Amino acid sequence: MRISDAIIEKLLARSGVATAEQITALKDEGIHSRRPLQELVIEKGVTDEKTLIQAFADYAQIPFIEIDPRDIPSDVIERIPEHIARQYNAVLFKVDADGLQHLAMEDPDDVQAVNFIQKEIGENTRIYIATHANIIDSLENYRGDVNQELNEVIDVQREDDTASQTITEDEVSEDSPIAQTVNLLLEYAIRSNASDIHIEPREEFVQVRYRIDGVLKEVNRLPKNVLGALISRIKILSNLKIDERRVPQDGRFKIKVAGKQYALRVSSLPIADGEKVVMRILDESNQAVTLESLGYWGHSLEIMKLALTEPNGMVLVTGPTGSGKSTSLFSVLSILNTPDVNISTIEDPVEYKIAGVNQTQTNEKAGMTFANGLRALLRQDPNIIMIGEIRDGETANLGVQAALTGHLVFSTLHTNNAATTLPRLLDMDIEPFLIASTVKAVVGQRLVRRLNKASRESYTPTEEEKMAVIKMFNLPAGVGFSHIHELEKRAAAEGIGGDAPLSTNEHGILTLWRANPNDNEEDAHNGYKSRVGIYEVLAMSQSIQKLIMVNATSDQIQAQAITEGMTTMQTDGLIKALRGETTIEEVLRVNKE
Numbered sequence: 001m002r003i004s005d006a007i008i009e010k011l012l013a014r015s016g017v018a019t020a021e022q023i024t025a026l027k028d029e030g031i032h033s034r035r036p037l038q039e040l041v042i043e044k045g046v047t048d049e050k051t052l053i054q055a056f057a058d059y060a061q062i063p064f065i066e067i068d069p070r071d072i073p074s075d076v077i078e079r080i081p082e083h084i085a086r087q088y089n090a091v092l093f094k095v096d097a098d099g100l101q102h103l104a105m106e107d108p109d110d111v112q113a114v115n116f117i118q119k120e121i122g123e124n125t126r127i128y129i130a131t132h133a134n135i136i137d138s139l140e141n142y143r144g145d146v147n148q149e150l151n152e153v154i155d156v157q158r159e160d161d162t163a164s165q166t167i168t169e170d171e172v173s174e175d176s177p178i179a180q181t182v183n184l185l186l187e188y189a190i191r192s193n194a195s196d197i198h199i200e201p202r203e204e205f206v207q208v209r210y211r212i213d214g215v216l217k218e219v220n221r222l223p224k225n226v227l228g229a230l231i232s233r234i235k236i237l238s239n240l241k242i243d244e245r246r247v248p249q250d251g252r253f254k255i256k257v258a259g260k261q262y263a264l265r266v267s268s269l270p271i272a273d274g275e276k277v278v279m280r281i282l283d284e285s286n287q288a289v290t291l292e293s294l295g296y297w298g299h300s301l302e303i304m305k306l307a308l309t310e311p312n313g314m315v316l317v318t319g320p321t322g323s324g325k326s327t328s329l330f331s332v333l334s335i336l337n338t339p340d341v342n343i344s345t346i347e348d349p350v351e352y353k354i355a356g357v358n359q360t361q362t363n364e365k366a367g368m369t370f371a372n373g374l375r376a377l378l379r380q381d382p383n384i385i386m387i388g389e390i391r392d393g394e395t396a397n398l399g400v401q402a403a404l405t406g407h408l409v410f411s412t413l414h415t416n417n418a419a420t421t422l423p424r425l426l427d428m429d430i431e432p433f434l435i436a437s438t439v440k441a442v443v444g445q446r447l448v449r450r451l452n453k454a455s456r457e458s459y460t461p462t463e464e465e466k467m468a469v470i471k472m473f474n475l476p477a478g479v480g481f482s483h484i485h486e487l488e489k490r491a492a493a494e495g496i497g498g499d500a501p502l503s504t505n506e507h508g509i510l511t512l513w514r515a516n517p518n519d520n521e522e523d524a525h526n527g528y529k530s531r532v533g534i535y536e537v538l539a540m541s542q543s544i545q546k547l548i549m550v551n552a553t554s555d556q557i558q559a560q561a562i563t564e565g566m567t568t569m570q571t572d573g574l575i576k577a578l579r580g581e582t583t584i585e586e587v588l589r590v591n592k593e
Contacts, residue, residue, distance in 0.1 A: 001107040001132070003056055005030065005037040011055045017047050033339075049131050057129045065104050065128035067093050069138045079121050082142040088113040091130075091138040092121065104130040104138070136259040140191075178229040181222070182237070186264070186279075188219070190257045193523055193530070195281060195322075199234075201227050201274030213449045213531050214322065214590075231268065231275050238266040245275050252349070254284070265349060282351055289331055294324075295533040295581075297494045298487070299565050300572065303441050303537040308336060313440035314403045316390075318415045323590075324447045324533050325412045326351050329386060332410060333357060336384055344380055346373035347388035362388070370395045378402055387411040393428035400430055403438040417569060418444035418538035419558035422548055436545035442538045444569055448576070448586040449528035453498055455519035456527065456580055461512045469509060469584060473574050482506045487567065487575050497579025504578060513580040532581055534573040534591070538566055 003011075005027070012018045018026070018041075026044065030037050042049055050066070057064035072093045077085075079101075080092050089106035090113065096102075101121055108114065108127045118125055130138075185208060189197045194210035201207075206222040222230070232242050238251025251266045265280040291304055307315045315332075317325045330352040337343055337356050348362040348370070360377070362368050370387060371394040377385055378398075390396045390411050403409045415421045421442045425435050461469070469475075475484065485504045492502060503511045515527025523529055538544070538561045547557050562568065567575075573587030 001053070001056075001109075001129070002036065003038050003052075007056065007059065008037040008041060008052075011052065011059060012041065012046070014059070015047070015051075015055055017051075022046065049133065053129060053131050060109075060129075062108055062127070062129045065093075065102075065130050067091065067104055067130060067134055067138050069141055072138060072141050074141065077138075077141050080117060081120070082139075084117065084120065085142070086139055088117060089132065089135045089139075090117055091135055093138065099124055101125045102128065104128045104135065106130065106132050106135050132259075140258055176229075176233075178226065178233050181226070181230065182233050185220075186255060186262075187257055189281060190262060192219075192525075197277075197279040197281070199230065199277045199279075201271065201276060203273055206230065212525055213528055214447055215449070215525075217525075227274050231277055234266060234277055234279070235268070238264075240266070240268065246270055250349075260284075265351075284353060291331065291335075292495070294328060294331060295496075295576070296535060296537075297496050298490055299567050300443075300535045300537040301494075303539045304332075304443070306539075307441040308332065310408060310440050312403055312406045312408055314399060314409045314411065314438050315441050315443070316411055316413055316421055316439065317443045317445065318413045318418060318421050319445045320414065322447070323445050324531075325445065328443065328445065328533070329410055329412070330354065333384070333386060336408075341383040342381060343384040343386070344377045344382040345386040345388070346370055346377060347386070358382075371398055374398045374402070378405075378407075382407060384408045385410070389413070390428075393430070396425060396428040396430055400434050400438050404434070409438075416444075417554075417558070418442040418536050418566075419561060420554040421538075422544075422557055423551075423554050426548075426551065432549050432551065436540070436548045439540050441540065444536045444538075445533050446569060446573075446590040447531045447533055448573060448582045448590055450530050450532045450582055451513060451515055451580060452519055452524040452527055452529040453580070454522075455516040455524065457514050457516055458500075458503075458511050458580070459514060461509060465512070466509050469512075469574075472584075472588065473570055481508050484571075484574070484578075487571070488578050491575050491579055496576060497581050500580040503580075509578070512584065513577065514583055528586075532576065534569050534576060534582075534587065536566060536569045536572065539564070 009023055009027070012023050026037060026040050026046070030040050038052070041047055041052065054064050072091070076092055076095050080090065085091060088110065091104045092101055093104055094102040101124060103117065103125050105113070105127060108129050114127065185197060189210050192210055192212055194212050196211040198209040198211070198216065199206060200209065201224070205224055206227050207218060208220040208222060209216050209218050235242050235251070237253040239253070240249045240251045247270070249268045252263060253266070254261060254263050261284045263282045263284050265282065267278050269276045291301060296304055317328050319325055333343055333354055337354060342358070344358040344360070346360045346362060350359045350361050353359065358380070360373055362370060362373055370389065370391065374385070374387060374395060375398065385402055385407050387395065387399055387409065390399060390413050399409050399411055413421055413424060415424050422435060422439070426432060475481065481504065485506050488502055488504050491497065503509060517526045519527040541564055543560050543564065544557055547560060569591055570587070573582070573591060576582050577584045577587055
C-alpha cells in the first residue's frame with residue numbers, strides 16, 4: 001500500500017522509532033532521489049513493513065490482520081476469482097456462520113476495488129488491512145499441490161514408445177503440455193527454496209533433481225520421450241540455439257512467481273544419454289542482508305567491519321563453488337553503496353543486480369576478460385572495485401595495482417581456507433611486499449544447513465560421542481574447553497542460536513543438537529531450514545606481514561592468525577553447532593579438515 005509521506009512522517013513521530021533529525025534526513029534523501037518516504041524507511045531499517053502497516057492501521061482505524069495461509073478454506077478463497085484477487089491484492093480468508101465475510105486487502109482505501117469485489121461476493125463484508133507479503137503468500141492458496149499438477153501434466157505425455165521424436169512448433173508453444181511442465185518445474189523449485197534445477201537424461205527416463213540447502217534431491221522422473229521438447233522449450237526461453245546439441249551453451253531468462261522476480265541462469269551440456277540442463281535460480285527481489293544475518297560474529301565480524309572502513313586495499317573471499325562468496329560480496333557492496341561513492345564490478349556472470357552499482361559482464365569471445373575489463377574500470381574513476389574472481393596472475397596483479405593506487409578492491413579466490421590464499425597469490429607471481437601492503441583481510445567460508453528452530457532437538461551425548469567431538473575438532477582438554485566455553489558465551493551474547501541454553505561449561509560438552517528428520521513443514525527439509533555461513537577472517541597484522549615477506553607456509557600463517565585471535569571455520573562451525581544453529585554432522589560434511 002502506498003502511504004503518503006506526510007502520514008509516514010506522523011507515524012514515525014508517534015511511534016518514536018526515529019528522531020526528528022533522522023526524519024528530516026530521510027525526507028531530504030527522498031526529495032533528492034525522488035523516492036517515497038515509505039520505501040526509504042523500510043530500506044534503511046528504521047522499521048519493517050509489518051510494524052509500519054500496523055501503525056497505519058491504528059492511525060486510520062482499520063483493523064490489521066496477519067493471515068496464516070494454511071487456515072484459509074479453499075471454498076472461501078475461491079469466492080473471489082483468482083484474477084480479481086491478484087489484480088486488487090485482496091484475499092477472502094474467512095466466512096462466519098452468520099454469513100459475515102472477512103476480506104483482507106493491501107489497500108482498503110481503494111474504494112473502486114472494494115466496490116468491485118463486493119459486487120462479486122456481496123456487501124456483508126468486514127475489511128482488514130494486511131501487509132503486501134502476507135497477501136501474496138495467501139494468494140498462493142489458489143494453486144493446489146504443484147507436484148500433483150506436474151504429475152497430471154506429465155501423465156498426458158507418457159507413451160510406451162521412448163524413442164526420440166521430431167519436435168514440432170506446437171510441442172514447445174506457450175500453451176503446450178511441455179511449456180506447462182517447464183513452468184511447474186520452475187514453480188515447484190522456487191516454492192521448495194531450491195538453488196538449482198538439474199534436468200538429466202538417463203537411459204530409461206529423465207531425472208529431475210533440485211539442490212535444496214546445498215543438498216541434491218530427486219523430485220521427479222519424466223518419460224524419456226519428452227526430453228527433446230523439454231530442452232528445446234528451456235532453450236527458447238533462454239534464447240539459445242535449439243538445433244545445437246553438440247556443444248555447451250549458456251543463457252538466462254526471468255520469471256515471476258508469487259509477486260517476486262527470479263532470474264534463471266541456464267547451462268546446457270551434451271552427455272552420453274542426451275543433453276543435460278542445469279538452471280541456477282537467483283531471487284532478484286532479495287534485499288541485501290547484514291553481516292550478522294549471514295552468520296558473522298565475534299572476531300570475524302570485528303575484522304570485517306574494520307576492513308570495510310579502509311580507504312584502499314584488498315579484501316578477498318575464498319571458498320569452493322557454492323559456498324556463498326557472491327552473497328557475501330553482494331551484502332558488503334550493498335552496505336558500502338552510498339551516493340557519494342562510485343562502485344564498479346566486473347563479473348562472470350552478473351548474479352545479483354545492485355541498484356546504483358555499475359556492473360559489467362565478462363565476454364571472452366569479444367575479448368572482455370577480467371583483466372581487460374579491470375583495465376577499463378580503472379579509467380572510470382571508481383572508489384570501490386569488485387572483481388568476480390581472480391583466476392590468473394594478470395588479474396591478480398591488476399587488482400593489487402588498483403589497491404595500491406587508492407581503490408578498495410573486493411574479489412574471490414578458490415582456495416581451501418583463508419591462510420592458503422596468501423601463498424596462492426605468491427604462486428601468481430605477486431611480490432610478497434605487495435601482498436603484505438595491500439591485502440587487508442581474507443575471508444574463508446562454507447555454507448551449512450541451518451536447523452529449524454521450531455523443531456530442533458537438544459540431547460545429552462554419551463561419553464563416546466563427547467570424545468568423538470573432541471577428537472574430530474582436535475580440542476585439547478582443560479584449557480581448550482575453557483576457550484570453547486568462552487567463545488560460546490560470546491556467541492550467545494551476540495544472538496547466535498537465539499535463546500538456546502549454553503551447551504558447554506568450562507569442563508566440556510553438556511548437550512548437543514540434532515535435526516528432527518520428520519519436520520518437512522513450512523519450507524523445512526528433514527529438520528533443516530535455509531543455510532548459514534561458517535567463517536574465518538584473517539587480518540593482515542604486522543606478524544603475518546613478516547611471515548609473507550619470508551615466504552612462510554600456509555600452516556605457519558594459520559598458526560599465527562589463531563594466536564592473534566582468529567576463529568577458524570572449524571571452530572566457528574563447532575560454536576554454531578553448540579548453539580543449535582546447525583549440527584556437528586553438517587559442519588563436518590562441508591569442512592572435514
